[in-house]
Amino acid sequence: MPGFIVKAKQDAASSYSSSSIAMDDQTPSSTSPKSVLGRLRRKLSPRKRENPSLSTDSEASKHCSDLQRVFDYFDEDGDGKISPAELESCVRTTGGNLSMDDAEAAVSSSDLNGDGLLDFEEFQKLMEASRDEEKNEELRLAFGMYEMEGSGCITPTSLKRMLSRLGDSKSIEDCKAMIRKFDLNGDGVLSFEEFSYMMR
Numbered sequence: 001m002p003g004f005i006v007k008a009k010q011d012a013a014s015s016y017s018s019s020s021i022a023m024d025d026q027t028p029s030s031t032s033p034k035s036v037l038g039r040l041r042r043k044l045s046p047r048k049r050e051n052p053s054l055s056t057d058s059e060a061s062k063h064c065s066d067l068q069r070v071f072d073y074f075d076e077d078g079d080g081k082i083s084p085a086e087l088e089s090c091v092r093t094t095g096g097n098l099s100m101d102d103a104e105a106a107v108s109s110s111d112l113n114g115d116g117l118l119d120f121e122e123f124q125k126l127m128e129a130s131r132d133e134e135k136n137e138e139l140r141l142a143f144g145m146y147e148m149e150g151s152g153c154i155t156p157t158s159l160k161r162m163l164s165r166l167g168d169s170k171s172i173e174d175c176k177a178m179i180r181k182f183d184l185n186g187d188g189v190l191s192f193e194e195f196s197y198m199m200r
């Protein structure tokens with residue numbers, strides 16, 4: 001990952017956290033159910049292993065057991081399935097904000113067998129989707145900082161402007177060269193797809 005992008009990510013992250021005081025509690029209406037779930041997932045999943053030296057679990061099974069814990073937490077009546085009502089009430093008790101409509105939409109978006117409830121496998125899918133969406137939001141945020149306003153792409157000029165704002169002066173030629181490295185279709189600018197590819 002090139003240095004200027006790392007910088008963008010850090011910048012995006014810090015500007016995000018400085019505004020999070022205002023944003024956290026009064027969830028903006030643009031927040032999707034999935035990003036609410038993404039925040040919840042972070043809240044409910046312990047960051048560190050309680051006892052790292054004893055654990056020989058693989059990352060995958062660790063992830064799975066964390067998720068199982070989250071699932072059990074949501075499944076208030078313990079029937080092994082999460083209903084939209086359980087989802088809604090659980091988000092509320094953890095300080096989130098999810099309307100009943102959004103809860104139903106979130107459940108049905110991952111309800112593979114159409115019973116209107118989420119079993120563990122379906123829940124896993126929903127959480128994975130929320131993680132993807134979250135990643136995508138971060139990317140959009142970083143992209144937006146470098147994008148030429150309204151054009152939907154990063155041009156040598158917009159890249160130069162952003163870099164100089166970050167205290168890193170580059171010539172237009174330098175910026176063109178940086179873009180060229182990731183310019184898959186050769187049109188001289190970076191689209192969001194090219195930018196995401198570069199960040200992978």
Ligand SMILES: [Ca+2]
Nearest residue numbers: 075077079081
């Ligand atoms: Ca249940």
Ligand SMILES: [Ca+2]
Nearest residue numbers: 111113115117
């Ligand atoms: Ca189901």
Ligand SMILES: [Ca+2]
Nearest residue numbers: 183185187189
């Ligand atoms: Ca391009």
